[in-house]
Amino acid sequence: MNGPRTIDLTGEAAADARALRDAFGCFTTGVTIVTTLDGGGAAAGFTANSFASVSLDPPLALISVAREASCLPALEASGVFVVNVLHVGQQDLARQFARRGCDRFEGVTFDTWHTGAPVLPGCMANFECRAHDIVDAGDHRILIGRILKVHHDAEHEPLVYLRGGYRKVHTD
Ligand SMILES: Cc1cc2nc3c(=O)[nH]c(=O)nc-3n(C[C@H](O)[C@H](O)[C@H](O)COP(=O)(O)O)c2cc1C
Numbered sequence: 001m002n003g004p005r006t007i008d009l010t011g012e013a014a015a016d017a018r019a020l021r022d023a024f025g026c027f028t029t030g031v032t033i034v035t036t037l038d039g040g041g042a043a044a045g046f047t048a049n050s051f052a053s054v055s056l057d058p059p060l061a062l063i064s065v066a067r068e069a070s071c072l073p074a075l076e077a078s079g080v081f082v083v084n085v086l087h088v089g090q091q092d093l094a095r096q097f098a099r100r101g102c103d104r105f106e107g108v109t110f111d112t113w114h115t116g117a118p119v120l121p122g123c124m125a126n127f128e129c130r131a132h133d134i135v136d137a138g139d140h141r142i143l144i145g146r147i148l149k150v151h152h153d154a155e156h157e158p159l160v161y162l163r164g165g166y167r168k169v170h171t172d
Contacts (some may be wrong), residue, residue: 085154
């Protein structure tokens with residue numbers, strides 16, 4: 001394990017992506033699967049932890065998507081997505097949707113609501129969104145979605161992500 005580090009990113013050190021990634025990794029997040037529809041109407045999706053709530057009125061939320069992410073063209077073309085918030089029992093699903101070169105939807109059943117984008121059943125929460133705004137942000141694009149429909153189930157414990165690993169919340 002590395003000890004404490006302070007890195008000034010105003011100069012040449014901007015290339016130290018590892019240190020920045022490690023610092024970002026100190027912020028605990030939930031884990032989601034963002035689903036959408038590709039040009040042929042087929043289901044597409046990827047694991048994402050950049051989900052954040054934005055506004056209650058109107059109801060808005062955001063995801064930050066890497067410019068090179070294979071799902072970005074589908075997200076931009078369809079303009080619809082669902083953020084499926086995973087519970088602690090869905091770690092395998094998180095891994096499956098972060099894997100490259102496989103059918104991420106193999107063995108996965110889903111529902112559809114207003115937009116046709118896949119809604120994964122049994123999640124801790126689902127947010128169906130229509131693209132409200134897209135913002136260029138460095139090597140990512142921020143998709144702000146207008147939330148059309150939500151489902152949540154407070155009975156579940158969340159799957160969380162911290163320092164590059166999946167964790168569960170300890171309540172005592
Ligand atoms: C826990 C976790 C969180 C992730 N969060 C994001 C994210 O918020 N945005 C993003 O673009 N990629 C994120 N990724 C990476 C995507 O899942 C990535 O697109 C995928 O692993 C590579 O697939 P692709 O080449 O089909 O894009 C995350 C991966 C993991 C494991």
